[in-house]
Amino acid sequence: MEAIVICRGLGKRYGAGDTAVHALQDVDLEIHRGEFLSLSGPSGSGKTTLLNHIGGLDRPTSGEVSVDGRKLGELDKGELADLRLEKIGFVFQAYNLIPVLSAYENVEFILQLQGVHARQRRERARAMLSEVGLEKLGERRPGELSGGQQQRVAIARAMASSPAIVLADEPSANLDSAATEELLALMSRLNEARGMTFCVASHDPRVIEYTRRRVRMRDGRIEADERA
Amino acid sequence: MERLKLISALAWRNLWRNPRRTGLVLVAVSIGVWSMLSFTALLQAWSASSLQAALENLTGQGQVHARGYLDNPGVARSMPPPSGALLAVLDGTEVKRWAPRVRVPAAVQSAYKTWPVSLMGIDPARERGLSFIATAVHAGRGLDGADGTGILLGRKLAKRLHTGIGKRVVLMSQNSAGGMAERGFKVVGLFSAPPQIEDRYVFIGLARAQSMLGMGENITGVSFGLRRMAELDTFIGKLRGAAPGMDVQSWQTLRPLTKAMNQLSSSFIQVWIVIIFVLMSFGIVNTLLMSLHERVRELALLQALGLRPRLIFAQVALESALVVLLGIAIGVLAATATVLAFHRGVDLGFLARGSEWLGAGRVLYPRLDVTQFAAISALVWALGVAAGLLPIWRIVRRVPVEAINRGQT
Numbered sequence: 001m002e003a004i005v006i007c008r009g010l011g012k013r014y015g016a017g018d019t020a021v022h023a024l025q026d027v028d029l030e031i032h033r034g035e036f037l038s039l040s041g042p043s044g045s046g047k048t049t050l051l052n053h054i055g056g057l058d059r060p061t062s063g064e065v066s067v068d069g070r071k072l073g074e075l076d077k078g079e080l081a082d083l084r085l086e087k088i089g090f091v092f093q094a095y096n097l098i099p100v101l102s103a104y105e106n107v108e109f110i111l112q113l114q115g116v117h118a119r120q121r122r123e124r125a126r127a128m129l130s131e132v133g134l135e136k137l138g139e140r141r142p143g144e145l146s147g148g149q150q151q152r153v154a155i156a157r158a159m160a161s162s163p164a165i166v167l168a169d170e171p172s173a174n175l176d177s178a179a180t181e182e183l184l185a186l187m188s189r190l191n192e193a194r195g196m197t198f199c200v201a202s203h204d205p206r207v208i209e210y211t212r213r214r215v216r217m218r219d220g221r222i223e224a225d226e227r228a
Numbered sequence: 229m230e231r232l233k234l235i236s237a238l239a240w241r242n243l244w245r246n247p248r249r250t251g252l253v254l255v256a257v258s259i260g261v262w263s264m265l266s267f268t269a270l271l272q273a274w275s276a277s278s279l280q281a282a283l284e285n286l287t288g289q290g291q292v293h294a295r296g297y298l299d300n301p302g303v304a305r306s307m308p309p310p311s312g313a314l315l316a317v318l319d320g321t322e323v324k325r326w327a328p329r330v331r332v333p334a335a336v337q338s339a340y341k342t343w344p345v346s347l348m349g350i351d352p353a354r355e356r357g358l359s360f361i362a363t364a365v366h367a368g369r370g371l372d373g374a375d376g377t378g379i380l381l382g383r384k385l386a387k388r389l390h391t392g393i394g395k396r397v398v399l400m401s402q403n404s405a406g407g408m409a410e411r412g413f414k415v416v417g418l419f420s421a422p423p424q425i426e427d428r429y430v431f432i433g434l435a436r437a438q439s440m441l442g443m444g445e446n447i448t449g450v451s452f453g454l455r456r457m458a459e460l461d462t463f464i465g466k467l468r469g470a471a472p473g474m475d476v477q478s479w480q481t482l483r484p485l486t487k488a489m490n491q492l493s494s495s496f497i498q499v500w501i502v503i504i505f506v507l508m509s510f511g512i513v514n515t516l517l518m519s520l521h522e523r524v525r526e527l528a529l530l531q532a533l534g535l536r537p538r539l540i541f542a543q544v545a546l547e548s549a550l551v552v553l554l555g556i557a558i559g560v561l562a563a564t565a566t567v568l569a570f571h572r573g574v575d576l577g578f579l580a581r582g583s584e585w586l587g588a589g590r591v592l593y594p595r596l597d598v599t600q601f602a603a604i605s606a607l608v609w610a611l612g613v614a615a616g617l618l619p620i621w622r623i624v625r626r627v628p629v630e631a632i633n634r635g636q637t
Contacts, residue, residue: 057532078536085534092532095525100241112234113534157533 001032004164004197005054009063012049012220023049024060025220031165031199036191038208039201041217047201048169050217054199055088055167056080068164085113089158091168096154097142103153104129104138110161128156132186148179155186165197172204184210235539239546246519250551253515257555258562260508261608265563265601266594268497270574273592275493282486283479284360285425286348288327288451289460290478292467297448298475298482303332303404306446313470318452320466322459326452327354330437334401336381336430338389345385345430347401349437349447352376358453360421361431368393368417375435378416382426386418393418399430403442411440505608509615516548516616520623527624541624545617552612556605563601567594 010027013020024046031037031054039047052058053065056072065072068087075083084090097106108125116124129135132152142150151171158166168187172180188210190196200207208214216224243250283289292314297305309328310318318326330349335342348361351374356362361380362370371378379397386392395415403409413432420426438445454463460478467476480487520527530540573591 055532078538081531081534081536083534084532090532092529095529098238098526098529100238100245109234110533112230115230 001034003030004033004068005029005031005199006066007050007054007063008065010050010053010060010065011062012046012053012058013061022220024053027063027220027222029215029222029225031197033164033197034191034195035213036188036198036211037200037213037215038211039199039215039217040203040208041223042203044219045217046220047203047217049220051167051169051199051201054165055090056084085110085161087164089155089161089163089166091151091154091158091166091171093170093173097150097157099142102139102141103134103145103149103156106142106153107157107160110157114161124160125156128160129153131159131190132156146179147174148176148182151175151179151183152186155183155190159190159194159196165199168198168200168202170202170204171200172202172207177206180204180206231539235543235546239543239550242523242543242547243550249515249519253512253551254555254558256508256511256515257552257608257612258558260504261556261559261605262562262566264501264504264604264608265560266566267500268600268604269563269567269594269597270592271493271497271500272597273574273594275490276595277592278493279486279490281422282483283453284358285422286359286361286429286451287479287482287486288358289453289457290464290467290476291449291451291482292471293449293475293477295473295475298477301331301333301448303330303402303441303443303448304406306330306404306443306448307474309445309447310450310471314467314474317463317466317470318450322454322456322463324453324455325354325356325358326450327351327358328434328447328450330434330441330443330448332401332437332441332448334399334430336385336389337398337400338391338395340390341388343385343388346428347399347437348429348431349434350374350431351434358451360425361419364419364421365417366420368415370417371431371433372416374433376416376433377414377436378432379413380417380419380431381415382429383418383420384423384426385428385430386415388427391415399432399440401441403440404446405442409440409442411436501604501607505611508608509612512548512552512612513615513619516544517619517623520544520620524623537624541621544620544624545613548616548620549609549613552609556609556612560601560605564596567596570594571596 007027007029010024011022012024013022015021027050039050041047049058053060054067056067056075059073067083070083072080072083098109101109104125107128108121111121111124126135126138129138132155134149134152134156137145137149145153155166171183175183184207187198187200191198200211202208212228214226214228215222294305294307328351330347332347334345334347336345350361350371352362352371353373365380366383371380379399381389381391381397389397391397393415396412397415398410398412400408400410419431434447438447454460464476464478527540531537571593573593575591
């Protein structure tokens with residue numbers, strides 16, 4: 001299977017000398033197209049840091065990351081932004097949506113950035129919202145949506161641009177059980193039906209349970225890499 | 229283009245997500261701009277009024293004299309009436325009015341007192357539109373003409389001399405032969421003018437003055453006013469070319485204090501604008517920074533989603549530009565309304581004669597100077613936007629990772 005993400009000898013150190021913190025140490029990881037993968041581990045284990053490096057939000061101290069064949073270390077800030085726009089979808093724990101845009105506009109936002117034609121853009125945004133079951137709430141702004149609905153809009157937005165991979169960081173952290181269940185079912189369905197690649201950082205057992213590949217981290221290293 | 233539309237829409241909506249904060253910036257900017265423009269209009273009205281008063285108080289926009297007259301004014305330094313090239317230039321289309329005059333030191337004597345004055349021999353018809361004397365007669369009547377027999381005194385001088393309309397006074401001065409010239413005149417009118425003029429000048433007909441002083445047709449100078457003040461320097465050059473033996477001076481040389489006051493007024497306007505702008509920009513930048521610090525995670529999200537840093541910068545800068553522009557628009561409207569409300573004049577009568585002592589008229593006429601309003605507005609807008617650029621760039625540079633996942637590993 002084709003590797004979408006390749007991490008080789010990835011290391012990240014904050015600070016220097018005795019006070020240095022090694023957030024990532026010599027991490028080797030490949031994520032293949034169509035995988036539904038979880039990064040788990042206790043707080044401070046490095047899962048969010050690893051996700052940030054895969055998403056080009058942070059630069060490693062050592063090693064390198066490639067996404068869909070492009071080495072992130074060779075890209076400047078602007079090129080990284082372009083790569084994220086074209087190849088990577090993000091779902092964060094909170095602050096996922098732009099508050100001054102409606103749900104529909106949030107989904108359309110990415111497509112507009114990509115320069116998709118207005119009519120196509122509208123159709124795709126509506127289709128994505130429909131796919132996550134929010135077609136009737138498209139005009140609402142984020143403040144008028146529940147946490148679970150906001151996460152579903154974020155997934156619709158992530159999917160809208162047909163990225164190579166969707167990176168989700170603790171997507172269930174602010175959700176109740178029912179909303180978490182709905183969200184995971186949605187991600188699982190999109191993974192199976194559309195072959196969408198998901199990489200989810202979480203320490204929530206319910207989330208890990210849903211994924212088909214489980215990478216466990218501790219002290220900045222990969223401790224275990226299992227397939228369900 | 230699509231991206232520009234996107235960031236414009238975002239910028240506009242962000243402007244109204246916190247109406248109170250935006251309102252505060254709008255109030256600060258609009259009050260600042262209103263005060264800059266209104267105050268500038270008022271100061272310029274004051275400046276224009278002072279200049280007008282100074283020029284009408286016998287100076288004119290310029291004068292022509294015989295060489296040496298300005299250093300030692302007297303009948304000995306007289307000149308023939310304009311003729312030839314000089315007359316042709318003075319009769320040119322750019323000249324609004326010009327008038328020949330005799331002005332010499334003299335003494336006026338009433339039955340009660342003698343007082344030093346400047347004797348002005350004028351042709352009343354030619355003074356109309358050039359100096360105040362044509363319209364300043366407060367009591368009695370004006371001079372009959374260049375050869376009228378009466379004399380005009382200032383109200384203050386008449387009071388000082390214990391004289392009045394219908395009474396006689398005697399004028400004494402040195403004649404062209406070096407002897408004493410002395411002649412009696414009947415007071416036909418009292419004029420009203422700034423105190424220093426009322427007390428120091430007396431007016432008689434030009435021909436009477438020439439005859440009394442034994443000058444023949446000679447005069448001591450010519451005063452002129454142009455249709456457009458902007459042409460003054462060129463015109464002075466033309467006059468000097470036409471009358472190389474004469475001393476031709478503009479009001480700036482003749483009234484250095486007026487010139488200095490005029491320049492001071494312009495400098496004061498500039499200083500005022502700088503002070504208001506500095507205060508205003510503190511408000512703008514402070515509010516902008518507060519707003520940005522609250523939105524760091526949102527800016528980080530935009531970058532994570534693939535918006536290039538320079539587009540995020542442009543979006544926030546656009547927000548700043550829009551709010552300053554709106555504030556300026558409100559300020560300009562308010563200032564325009566203020567100026568229009570006073571277009572019939574701001575009456576400084578409550579300052580009694582103080583304003584006249586300061587050289588300004590009693591009524592100031594603020595003027596709507598569209599070019600100046602536009603220039604000040606553009607300057608404030610450009611500087612207001614520029615003031616926010618560095619802080620915006622600093623914040624935008626910090627995102628995304630420090631902001632978006634703060635406290636998470």
